[in-house]
Amino acid sequence: xxxxxxxxxxxxxxxxxxxxxxxxxxxxxxxxxxxxxxxxxxxxxxxxxxxxxxxxxxxxxxxxxxxxxxxxxxxxxxxxxxxxxxxxxxxxxxxxxxxxxxxxxxxxxxxxxxxxxxxxxxxxxxxxxxxxxxxxxxxxxxxxxxxxxxxxxxxxxxxxxxxxxxxxxxxxxxxxxxxxxxxxxxxxxxxxxxxxxxxxxxxxxxxxxxxxxxxxxxxxxxxxxxxxxxxxxxxxxxxxxxxxxxxxxxxxxxxxxxxxxxxxxxxxxxxxxxxxxxxxxxxxxxxxxxx
Numbered sequence: 001x002x003x004x005x006x007x008x009x010x011x012x013x014x015x016x017x018x019x020x021x022x023x024x025x026x027x028x029x030x031x032x033x034x035x036x037x038x039x040x041x042x043x044x045x046x047x048x049x050x051x052x053x054x055x056x057x058x059x060x061x062x063x064x065x066x067x068x069x070x071x072x073x074x075x076x077x078x079x080x081x082x083x084x085x086x087x088x089x090x091x092x093x094x095x096x097x098x099x100x101x102x103x104x105x106x107x108x109x110x111x112x113x114x115x116x117x118x119x120x121x122x123x124x125x126x127x128x129x130x131x132x133x134x135x136x137x138x139x140x141x142x143x144x145x146x147x148x149x150x151x152x153x154x155x156x157x158x159x160x161x162x163x164x165x166x167x168x169x170x171x172x173x174x175x176x177x178x179x180x181x182x183x184x185x186x187x188x189x190x191x192x193x194x195x196x197x198x199x200x201x202x203x204x205x206x207x208x209x210x211x212x213x214x215x216x217x218x219x220x221x222x223x224x225x226x227x228x229x230x231x232x233x234x235x236x237x238x239x240x241x242x243x244x245x246x247x248x249x250x251x252x253x254x255x256x257x258x259x260x261x262x263x264x265x266x267x268x269x270x271x272x273x274x275x276x277x278x279x280x281x282x283x284x285x286x287x288x289x290x291x
Contacts, residue, residue, distance in 0.1 A: 024138040024284045025053040028176075029128065029161045031116065031143075031153035032062035032103060033084035034235035034248065039148070039176040040141055041091055041228040042221025043266050043283060048092030049224065052284070055135055056088050057097045057128065059157060064103035064110035065238060066246070079237050086234035090227050095135075099127060108152040117152035124156075125163035132168035138287045140170050144177040144269065149208045162271070172286050174217065174268040178209035182265075215267050218279040222264035229259060 026047050030036045036044065036056055048054045061077035081098065088096045101119055102111030111118070132140065142161035147154025158175070165173045221228065232248055233239075239249040254262060268283065269275070282288065 020051060022288065023051050023053070024287055025055065025135050026139045026141070026283065027055045027057060027132060027135060027137040027170075028141045029057045029059075029157055029164075031059050031147075031151065031157050032065060033058055033080040033087070034062065034065075034232075034238045035154070036084075036091075037087050037228065037231040037235055038247065038251075039143075039178070040266060041087075041231040042224045042263070043141075043176075043219050044091045044093060045224035045227035045231075046219070046221050047283065048094075053135070054091070054093045055095045055097070055131070055137070056084075056091075056093045057099065057131065058084065059099045059116045059124075059153060059160070060101050060103040060111075061098060062103050062238075064105040066106075076237065080235070083235045083237060087231040090230040090234060092227070097131060099124070104151075104153045104156075106151060115153075117156045119156065119160075121156075121159050121163055124160045125167055128160060128164035129167035132164060132170050137168070137170050139172040139174060139283055140165050141174045141176045141268070141283075144175045144210050146208075148177065171290075172284075173271040174283060175210075175271065177215070177267050177269060179212050179215060179218070179265075179267045180209045181212045182267075210267065210269060214269060214275050215279060216270045216273045216275050216277075217268035217283060218281065219266045219268065219283060220264070220281055221266055222260055225260050225264055228263060 026044070028036055028040050028044055035058070044054050044056070062080040063073055063077035065076065065080065084098075085096060101116035101124070102114035104111045104115040104117035108115070108117050116124070140161055142158045143154045145155070145158055147158065162173060164170070229252070232252055235248060239246060239252060251259070251263065270286065273286070
């Protein structure tokens with residue numbers, strides 16, 4: 001296990017909550033640096049801009065990630081942690097925590113016994129739960145049960161996050177995901193643009209993320225797409241690779257109007273909330289209604 005790294009970027013929990021009882025704390029739990037930029041960046045930026053406390057937690061440093069020219073391991077870990085801090089600053093996060101597990105790799109081939117995907121769920125959950133209690137978290141984000149596209153560390157985030165919320169008594173858990181229907185509609189437009197790889201089409205995501213009927217939240221983040229784009233651009237190491245199509249690289253090539261169209265909303269499933277009603281635009285709707 002790598003050393004735990006923590007960084008306070010702004011003020012304390014007390015300075016947020018004592019001044020305004022309708023301000024809340026959102027903890028976003030992710031597997032690797034750059035995951036926050038792809039799935040939740042607009043939500044984090046919006047929450048911070050609206051005066052809420054945003055805490056970003058990643059399980060690993062992403063040292064097994066793909067990068068042009070190789071360079072995995074400790075060198076890449078240091079680079080990706082620096083990128084994470086730049087992304088968090090662009091989004092207005094108050095605190096960044098790295099749990100220090102080893103990156104398991106895309107197919108679970110890396111990290112050995114220290115890999116996050118191999119970690120004892122209860123042990124990892126207790127560590128996250130301690131942070132949730134310390135921050136008096138109102139909302140925790142994880143991923144959908146399939147981890148979006150099946151990365152073993154993403155699947156583990158959901159297992160660990162759900163158990164941590166149970167231990168800490170965190171009321172609201174949101175599965176960060178993507179509206180598969182909307183994603184494929186946008187890709188029908190995007191994959192025809194010059195410079196977009198031929199394999200970056202709708203069929204690529206036939207089994208990924210979440211069908212629209214299962215969603216509970218569609219969060220409008222169009223006012224915060226500049227912050228979202230800055231967060232994505234901060235992860236420069238993940239925008240290129242020796243082989244394969246990098247999602248980050250494709251998205252950063254989009255012209256501003258199309259970027260806003262494609263990435264101006266973010267989707268969630270709230271655990272325990274029945275889907276099928278009007279989609280909520282407020283990640284704090286449940287806790288706001290109880291105060």
